[in-house]
Amino acid sequence: MIDDIDRAILELLAGNSRLSLKDLAARIQLSSPSTSERLKRLEERGIIRGYTIDADPRLLGHQLQAIVRIRPLPGRLPSVQKLIEATAEIVECDKVTGEDCFVARLFVRSMEHLDEVVDRIAEEATTNTAIVKGQLIKRRLPPITY
Amino acid sequence: MIDDIDRAILELLAGNSRLSLKDLAARIQLSSPSTSERLKRLEERGIIRGYTIDADPRLLGHQLQAIVRIRPLPGRLPSVQKLIEATAEIVECDKVTGEDCFVARLFVRSMEHLDEVVDRIAEEATTNTAIVKGQLIKRRLPPITY
DNA sequence: GCAAATGATCGACGACATCGACCGCGCAAT
DNA sequence: ATTGCGCGGTCGATGTCGTCGATCATTTGC
Incomplete structure (x- = not known):
C-alpha cells in the first residue's frame, strides 16, 4: 500500500517540501512523471494533508x-x-x-x-x-x- | 522590519508551501522576481526555518x-x-x-x-x-x- | 502462455524561475 | 531646494522544469 519509494518521498518532503519534482525524482531514482504521479496519489489518499512552513516564533x-x-x-x-x-x-x-x-x-x-x-x-x-x-x-x- | 507583504507570504506558504513563485506573486500583487527576493530574505533572516509537510499519522x-x-x-x-x-x-x-x-x-x-x-x-x-x-x-x- | 492492468520511461511543448538591465521613489547631505 | 545614492520594484530574455501523450516492461489472473 505504501512502499519504500513513497516513504522516501515523504521523508524528503518532510525535510524540504519545496523540493522541485526534478530533484525529488533524482533522489529517489525515478523519472519526474512517475514521481509526480506518486505525489498525486499520496495527496489523493490523504496521506499528505498539506504543505507548510516552519517559522521561527x-x-x-x-x-x-x-x-x-x-x-x-x-x-x-x-x-x-x-x-x-x-x-x-x-x-x-x-x-x-x-x-x-x-x-x-x-x-x-x-x-x-x-x-x-x-x-x-x-x-x-x-x-x-x-x-x-x-x-x-x-x-x-x-x-x-x- | 517585516511588513504586510512578508506577512502575506508567510500566511500563504503556511497554507501551502508548494505554491509556485508565480502564484505567490499573483496573490500578493507583486512580480515574481521581487517575490523571490523577499522569500530569499525571509529565509536568510531565519524567519522561515524550513518547508515541511503535514502527513496524516x-x-x-x-x-x-x-x-x-x-x-x-x-x-x-x-x-x-x-x-x-x-x-x-x-x-x-x-x-x-x-x-x-x-x-x-x-x-x-x-x-x-x-x-x-x-x-x-x-x-x-x-x-x-x-x-x-x-x-x-x-x-x-x-x-x-x- | 496470453491478455490486461499497472507503473514506469521518453520526448515535445508550454509554463515557470532566474538573471541582468533599467526605473522610480525616498532619504541624506550639501 | 537639489543632487546623489541606495533600496526595492518591473520588464524581457534565456534556460530549466513540469506535464501530457505515446509507448514499453512487468506482474497478475484466467
Whole structure:
C-alpha cells in the first residue's frame, strides 16, 4: 500500500517540501512523471494533508512558549472551547483523556502577555501552565509502519 | 522590519508551501522576481526555518496519539533525555518548567504499543499519559506582531 | 502462455524561475 | 531646494522544469 519509494518521498518532503519534482525524482531514482504521479496519489489518499512552513516564533515576536493544561469548570466546557478557538496565541490544542480536558500550546510576546492570556482562560477553567525552556525534539515524522 | 507583504507570504506558504513563485506573486500583487527576493530574505533572516509537510499519522499506521508528561527519577535526567531522543514514536518533546520536566507527544499503533513505549520510559521516570481524543486546533501560525 | 492492468520511461511543448538591465521613489547631505 | 545614492520594484530574455501523450516492461489472473 505504501512502499519504500513513497516513504522516501515523504521523508524528503518532510525535510524540504519545496523540493522541485526534478530533484525529488533524482533522489529517489525515478523519472519526474512517475514521481509526480506518486505525489498525486499520496495527496489523493490523504496521506499528505498539506504543505507548510516552519517559522521561527521568536523572530515573529514571540519570545515565550508555554504548554497550558486546561480543565473547564463544571458546565463551562463549550464556552472554554470557544474561547480557546478564539485565542490566536494558541497555536495547537488537543482534547485529551485524564484530569485535564485540553492541552494547548501557546506563543506569547512576554510574561505579561502570558499572564493576560492565561487569566482570561482561568476565569472559566482550572489551568496549569508550563513554560517551555527548550525543544528536545522538534516536530518530526513518526516512523512509517505501513 | 517585516511588513504586510512578508506577512502575506508567510500566511500563504503556511497554507501551502508548494505554491509556485508565480502564484505567490499573483496573490500578493507583486512580480515574481521581487517575490523571490523577499522569500530569499525571509529565509536568510531565519524567519522561515524550513518547508515541511503535514502527513496524516493514521494513514501511516498510527491510530493513537498521546501526550506524556515525564519527570525523571533523581539522577536519571540525562539517561531519560537520551531515551526520549532515541524513541522514534516521540515526534515532539519540550523541556518545561514545573513539576514535570518534559512534555512529549507520541504516535503509536495501538494501546499495546503505547503501553510498551510508556513502560520503557516509566522505568526511569514518573509519567502521566493523556490520550488525545481530538484536535481542537491543529498547528497554525501565531499572530505576527512584528 | 496470453491478455490486461499497472507503473514506469521518453520526448515535445508550454509554463515557470532566474538573471541582468533599467526605473522610480525616498532619504541624506550639501 | 537639489543632487546623489541606495533600496526595492518591473520588464524581457534565456534556460530549466513540469506535464501530457505515446509507448514499453512487468506482474497478475484466467
